[in-house]
Amino acid sequence: MDSRISAVFASLKEQNQMAFMPFITAGDPDLAATQQVIRTLGASNVDMIEIGFPYSDPIADGPVIQASYTRALESKVSVSQIFKALGELDHEELPPLVAMVSFAIVFRTGVDQFLSSCVESGISGLIIPDLPGDEAAEVFEKVKGAGLDLIQLVAPTSPRERVRKILKSCSGFVYCIAVAGTTGERERVADSLLDQLKWLREETDLPLAVGFGISKPDHVEPLRGLADGVIIGSAIVRRFQELADKTLSSEDLQKELTKLAGDMVTATHTK
Amino acid sequence: MSNATKSVPDAEGRFGEFGRRFVPETLMEALDQLHEEYLRSKADPDFQSQLDHLLKTYVGRPSPLYFAERLTEHAGGAKIYFKREDLNHTGAHKINNTIGQALLTLRMGKKRVIAETGAGQHGVASATACARFGLDCVVYMGEEDIRRQKLNVFLMRNMGAEVRSVTSGSRTLRDAINEAMRDWMASVDTTHYILGSAVGPHPFPMIVRDFQSVIGSEARQQCLDETGQLPNEVIACVGGGSNAAGMFYPFVEDYDVSLTGVEAGGRGTQPGDHASPLTYGSKGVLHGSFSYVMQDEDGQTQDVHSISAGLDYPGVGPEHSYWKESGRVQYTVATDDEALEMFQLVAKLEGILPAVESSHAVAHAVKAAQKRSPDEIVVVCLSGRGDKDISEVARLTGIEM
Numbered sequence: 195m196d197s198r199i200s201a202v203f204a205s206l207k208e209q210n211q212m213a214f215m216p217f218i219t220a221g222d223p224d225l226a227a228t229q230q231v232i233r234t235l236g237a238s239n240v241d242m243i244e245i246g247f248p249y250s251d252p253i254a255d256g257p258v259i260q261a262s263y264t265r266a267l268e269s270k271v272s273v274s275q276i277f278k279a280l281g282e283l284d285h286e287e288l289p290p291l292v293a294m295v296s297f298a299i300v301f302r303t304g305v306d307q308f309l310s311s312c313v314e315s316g317i318s319g320l321i322i323p324d325l326p327g328d329e330a331a332e333v334f335e336k337v338k339g340a341g342l343d344l345i346q347l348v349a350p351t352s353p354r355e356r357v358r359k360i361l362k363s364c365s366g367f368v369y370c371i372a373v374a375g376t377t378g379e380r381e382r383v384a385d386s387l388l389d390q391l392k393w394l395r396e397e398t399d400l401p402l403a404v405g406f407g408i409s410k411p412d413h414v415e416p417l418r419g420l421a422d423g424v425i426i427g428s429a430i431v432r433r434f435q436e437l438a439d440k441t442l443s444s445e446d447l448q449k450e451l452t453k454l455a456g457d458m459v460t461a462t463h464t465k
Numbered sequence: 466m467s468n469a470t471k472s473v474p475d476a477e478g479r480f481g482e483f484g485r486r487f488v489p490e491t492l493m494e495a496l497d498q499l500h501e502e503y504l505r506s507k508a509d510p511d512f513q514s515q516l517d518h519l520l521k522t523y524v525g526r527p528s529p530l531y532f533a534e535r536l537t538e539h540a541g542g543a544k545i546y547f548k549r550e551d552l553n554h555t556g557a558h559k560i561n562n563t564i565g566q567a568l569l570t571l572r573m574g575k576k577r578v579i580a581e582t583g584a585g586q587h588g589v590a591s592a593t594a595c596a597r598f599g600l601d602c603v604v605y606m607g608e609e610d611i612r613r614q615k616l617n618v619f620l621m622r623n624m625g626a627e628v629r630s631v632t633s634g635s636r637t638l639r640d641a642i643n644e645a646m647r648d649w650m651a652s653v654d655t656t657h658y659i660l661g662s663a664v665g666p667h668p669f670p671m672i673v674r675d676f677q678s679v680i681g682s683e684a685r686q687q688c689l690d691e692t693g694q695l696p697n698e699v700i701a702c703v704g705g706g707s708n709a710a711g712m713f714y715p716f717v718e719d720y721d722v723s724l725t726g727v728e729a730g731g732r733g734t735q736p737g738d739h740a741s742p743l744t745y746g747s748k749g750v751l752h753g754s755f756s757y758v759m760q761d762e763d764g765q766t767q768d769v770h771s772i773s774a775g776l777d778y779p780g781v782g783p784e785h786s787y788w789k790e791s792g793r794v795q796y797t798v799a800t801d802d803e804a805l806e807m808f809q810l811v812a813k814l815e816g817i818l819p820a821v822e823s824s825h826a827v828a829h830a831v832k833a834a835q836k837r838s839p840d841e842i843v844v845v846c847l848s849g850r851g852d853k854d855i856s857e858v859a860r861l862t863g864i865e866m
Contacts, residue, residue, distance in 0.1 A: 296750070
């Protein structure tokens with residue numbers, strides 16, 4: 195049976211559309227707000243939602259997301275509370291949720307325990323950014339066994355030979371890192387990325403989603419025909435910084451997210 | 466008896482179950498490249514002789530093995546010897562590694578170096594090596610540490626390094642490493658990251674251990690030459706664990722030699738009061754490797770404390786975790802107060818001012834000597850000199866400077 199994530203990509207492909215996946219941090223500023231934002235994004239017809247589990251030492255993430263993690267941890271958000279809050283959502287009404295979580299957290303909880311909590315709380319897949327393809331084989335088997343997807347990252351620096359190895363432990367979709375470096379907003383899409391997407395397409399039938407450095411509808415057009423989806427993180431999480439700085443009210447935050455999600459859905463679902 | 470071996474890590478960077486690589490994919494290619502270049506260099510006699518020559522003429526090696534006669538009398542047991550890494554150029558063992566890694570940087574054709582630093586010792590050693598070879602140098606340092614270590618910040622800048630203030634997260638060494646890794650992810654093509662401790666993803670723990678092993682190799686030979694026997698016990702302080710890894714490694718298969726690592730016991734045994742992951746922590750992932758770490762039940766890194774900025778780190782090199790699990794090395798703690806007492810005692814009895822880090826090792830050496838007979842030998846690594854600690858010690862002991 196197709197996973198929920200595969201089913202989403204398959205139905206978009208039939209209609210010649212791309213997927214849009216926003217990223218938010220669980221617990222910034224609190225879990226009730228996270229639940230509300232997930233519902234708002236779901237109502238905007240986004241195709242998946244990536245949920246970042248706050249971590250104290252996130253080396254893959256840029257300053258905006260790290261600051262968000264720090265805020266969430268300062269408000270004492272725990273892993274079990276995150277699972278509980280996600281479990282309270284009505285998942286039939288929502289797009290698939292993908293957890294972005296450090297291996298430090300997964301290992302500490304215990305891989306089996308963490309995966310069963312994912313299943314119970316309605317999570318469909320995991321991205322473990324610090325568990326590179328080489329180290330992921332064992333975890334991949336367990337993730338598959340739990341009926342979930344393990345999404346692997348491919349970097350601009352990954353040689354084709356490495357990518358073949360990485361793809362062996364990948365399902366759901368391939369997360370293509372648009373720029374060498376951390377998460378964050380960039381002005382334009384790099385040509386090297388477009389080249390990489392072309393040869394990636396030859397290597398795998400899995401959908402290709404582009405993240406890191408994607409922040410606005412303008413970034414979608416150059417990817418059309420090459421990528422199957424886009425992910426936006428920092429440009430969204432930055433709004434939560436404004437919320438923390440009190441330069442944005444929570445009503446305006448919801449409005450802005452609805453607007454950004456609406457614009458991105460329009461851009462990605464345009465045939 | 467322990468079955469620990471020197472033949473670690475394996476090709477995947479495993480020290481037993483520890484080590485490996487838990488880093489974003491963006492870094493994997495750079496780590497592979499570094500690994501290959503390192504293995505090539507290690508096998509190249511020219512590289513080794515270039516390194517040996519620099520260690521001799523620039524760093525001042527070999528450092529002496531010194532019989533601490535009056536401290537031995539004070540302890541009243543085994544003979545205590547100091548391996549004098551404090552006499553190296555820049556005043557600590559850190560330079561052994563930065564010279565080696567600077568040579569690697571040149572071989573890889575890279576022109577820019579980044580480094581992290583806590584107290585500033587590794588930052589100074591990196592800035593020194595970069596000045597020597599004309600490499601651009603950026604040192605990441607926590608905002609708090611920059612304020613506390615003005616002397617080292619001055620030294621680094623004076624040698625042409627750029628010191629970048631880290632204001633994220635804990636604003637200390639931990640986040641300086643995070644920032645350096647982030648820089649590296651965006652700059653791997655032109656930049657080498659000189660990691661200063663035996664931590665991080667493979668191959669760093671191996672490279673740092675190998676470059677620091679000159680400490681233990683010299684000490685082992687010097688002890689044989691001077692006394693006709695191997696030491697009964699070898700002692701070193703452990704933060705990230707670079708001086709200890711370099712001191713212990715050449716003795717690992719001398720199974721009759723006891724090895725003891727001394728962690729920072731701080732002011733108590735509760736999380737946040739010490740920096741002793743091997744003694745009080747648990748297995749987990751931090752900064753790209755699997756090792757012992759101070760973490761909460763969710764795997765979030767906990768704050769640590771030590772009087773010594775160089776030991777104030779929540780993780781430890783994976784080889785130390787391997788040595789702990791295999792029983793080859795015993796790990797213990799010395800408290801802030803014990804280290805402070807030794808800082809003063811060694812000055813009065815030996816005319817040597819040890820770094821507060823090294824004072825932790827001396828604290829255990831005195832206890833160990835007391836339990837041993839006068840015909841036995843204890844060698845302790847004096848990893849650095851204590852000049853940098855003077856204002857902090859003066860503040861703690863209520864002396865007006």
